[in-house]
Amino acid sequence: MTPPGKPPREVGDGRATGGGLSAHILPTSATMIGVCMTVMSIGHLGPRDDMRLLIDRLLAVDALVFLASALLSFISMRSRGSGARLESWGEAVFIAGLALLALGAVTLAFALR
Numbered sequence: 001m002t003p004p005g006k007p008p009r010e011v012g013d014g015r016a017t018g019g020g021l022s023a024h025i026l027p028t029s030a031t032m033i034g035v036c037m038t039v040m041s042i043g044h045l046g047p048r049d050d051m052r053l054l055i056d057r058l059l060a061v062d063a064l065v066f067l068a069s070a071l072l073s074f075i076s077m078r079s080r081g082s083g084a085r086l087e088s089w090g091e092a093v094f095i096a097g098l099a100l101l102a103l104g105a106v107t108l109a110f111a112l113r
Contacts, residue, residue, distance in 0.1 A: 022073035022087045025094050029070035032097060036063040039108070051111040058104045065097040 036059045043052055072090030076083045 022076045025073040029066045032066045033063045055108050062100040069094040
């Protein structure tokens with residue numbers, strides 16, 4: 001146990017030891033999958049049109065992107081050799097998922113009547 005005020009000691013660069021960015025990406029990606037599913041479910045309350053179908057498909061693909069990010073982050077925490085590389089991929093995929101979610105939000109905002 002480390003004394004208060006002193007940062008915990010990390011092994012290596014802290015990436016593949018569970019203390020890196022992957023420890024934050026994994027739970028956040030899982031949460032974002034839930035956000036995508038919730039928005040898709042709420043969308044089914046309104047009328048069905050072509051724009052709604054496009055938004056549903058966009059959010060479904062986005063949920064898969066966040067799933068890929070979560071898997072990459074999990075594998076990077078569990079692997080010993082290529083953890084830093086997998087963590088970088090997981091981070092890039094997560095950022096792409098956020099961009100796709102923002103695109104879906106803008107599309108949804110303009111589709112509301």
